[in-house]
Amino acid sequence: MAYALFDLDQTLLPYDTQALFANFVLRREGWRRAYLALFAAALPLRAAGIAGTVGMKRVFLSYLWKMPRARLTELAHEFAEKVVPPLLYPEIMAEAERHRAAGRTLILSTASPEFYAREIARVLRFDHFFGTRILWEADQMALIPKLDGPNNKHAEKLNRMRHLFEGALSQPLPGSYAYSDSAADLPMLRCVEHAFAVNPDARLAAAAEAGQWTILRPKRPQATKFQFLLDSAKQAAGMWKAP
Secondary structure (H helix, E strand, C coil), X not given: CCEEEECCECCCECCCHHHHHHHHHHCCCHHHHHHHHHHHHHHHHHHCCCCCHHHHHHHHHXXXXXXXXXXXXXXXXXHHHHHCHHHCCHHHHHHHHHHHHCXXXXXXXXXXXXXXXXXXXXXXXXXXXXXXXXXXXXXXXXXXXXXXXXXXXXXXHHHHHHHHCCCCCCCCEEEEEEEECCHHHHHHHCCEEEEEEECCCHHHHHHHHHHCCEEECCCCCCCCHHHHHHHHHHHHCCCCCCC
């Protein structure tokens, strides 16, 4: 069996979906912007190296505090149906359709929360999905929710999907493809025969050149990294409108 593996953020679309989903929620329930005080207080800890990626992800999710699971599921469904599709890179979605037509199994793997990655995978008709799982201790979201297992990033992406593959991964999966924008996904990219770097960061670009991988550069809505960060900040505050 052959596979096509896709990262989500800045690979299928040119945004950070964690900020994008926050924008979607905050524009409906504006009182949740109060979470920004807690998130802002945690930023110096991140800058000092005290708080890591997982800790900051948990703090960021505080905007969902006390949201019932049914309401979150409803919002994730609407987000995937209405917000995500117009923002997708047409060039990368054409790649996904090419692989679907060829009979390859499509897999979405992202460090973003699985509660909306599931819905995006459904809308895009992917065969499997993997995201960072959030632990529900009750029917409402905790103030600083815990993760149910590791952050789905780096080698964890490969660990989560390994059971789908036949045999060991001592050799790249024949006839299979993988797409990502980040060097964090090098384990996933190296496990396939054909790797694609999408608007890659510097480290991934170097790896792509060394490995003679294909580099795709779909047009981004932001001309600079600063503009991307500005969009992300506006999204995190619920103040962003799609261009």
